[in-house]
Amino acid sequence: MKDDRKSQLRDAHEDRNSAEQVPDTPQTRAPAYRLAFNDTDFMCRDELRPVRLQLELLKPEMILNERGIGSTIVLFGGARIPEPAKSGEARTQTLADLSKYYEEAREFARLMTIKSIASYGREYVVATGGGPGVMEAGNRGAADAGGSSIGLNIVLPHEQAPNEYVTPGLCFNFHYFAIRKMHFLMRARAICVFPGGFGTLDEMFEALTLIQTDRMKPMPFLLFGESFWRSIINWDALAEAGTISPEDLKLFQFVETAAEAAEIIDTWDAQSDC
Numbered sequence: 001m002k003d004d005r006k007s008q009l010r011d012a013h014e015d016r017n018s019a020e021q022v023p024d025t026p027q028t029r030a031p032a033y034r035l036a037f038n039d040t041d042f043m044c045r046d047e048l049r050p051v052r053l054q055l056e057l058l059k060p061e062m063i064l065n066e067r068g069i070g071s072t073i074v075l076f077g078g079a080r081i082p083e084p085a086k087s088g089e090a091r092t093q094t095l096a097d098l099s100k101y102y103e104e105a106r107e108f109a110r111l112m113t114i115k116s117i118a119s120y121g122r123e124y125v126v127a128t129g130g131g132p133g134v135m136e137a138g139n140r141g142a143a144d145a146g147g148s149s150i151g152l153n154i155v156l157p158h159e160q161a162p163n164e165y166v167t168p169g170l171c172f173n174f175h176y177f178a179i180r181k182m183h184f185l186m187r188a189r190a191i192c193v194f195p196g197g198f199g200t201l202d203e204m205f206e207a208l209t210l211i212q213t214d215r216m217k218p219m220p221f222l223l224f225g226e227s228f229w230r231s232i233i234n235w236d237a238l239a240e241a242g243t244i245s246p247e248d249l250k251l252f253q254f255v256e257t258a259a260e261a262a263e264i265i266d267t268w269d270a271q272s273d274c
Helices: 012-019 046-066 084-089 093-098 100-118 134-144 177-186 198-212 226-232 235-241 246-250 258-273
Strands: 072-076 125-128 149-154 171-174 188-193 221-224 253-255
Touching: 046 171, 046 177, 072 100, 072 134, 072 177, 072 198, 084 093, 084 100, 093 100, 100 125, 100 134, 100 221, 100 258, 125 134, 134 149, 149 177, 171 177, 177 188, 177 198, 188 198, 188 258, 198 221, 221 258, 235 246, 253 258
Parallel strands: 072 125, 072 188, 125 149, 149 171, 188 221, 221 253
Antiparallel strands: none
């Protein structure tokens, strides 16, 4: 049903355009005269942080709703992991060895995007951080299948442009890490974590904490590369120390291949439908 109320009041775009045409006087040049919503200096003030938080939550949410996207397959993983063809350029041998997970991420995203296309692009939409490495592999795999994918980029001190495979209309940029992580998880149908660094660990543990504390529903939580994850985190020691419950070790499982991960998600979905 058409909302006729939208036509009753003057549109904000009209006033913004009109304000740019006002006579040039000392009064109109003063910062105080700028329209508040069109005044970037005002919007960046510390007191406006709650407004910026709300805007950063709303903008991607509104666009994803308009696109009809109901669920996502989230890929976390390191920006420094190269594709195998460029593994010789890796700064360490470990990174070169981990390049196999670039291909696994790409293939996994391709498989998930085939499922997404079957739902008219509304479900199983691949979502990554939009950067290089594993993130690029995820968006690339979606492109290989001819589907759309989401990129949730963030402004960093060093230059980071979105990778070229993110669907342009689903490529978002964030200032707040917290809001970005909310968008990763709000539609998540499965969480897949590839080898990575501090950022990947942060994303992984926040998601695990939300499931552990019943703030988020259980879902397939897949860690690619058992030897990597066991070498950097002593999961069993946490349970033995009593800082987590032994049952918490069942919140996630290790996988090695895209096919294995896809099968787990298919099985989970089949059981959920029963």
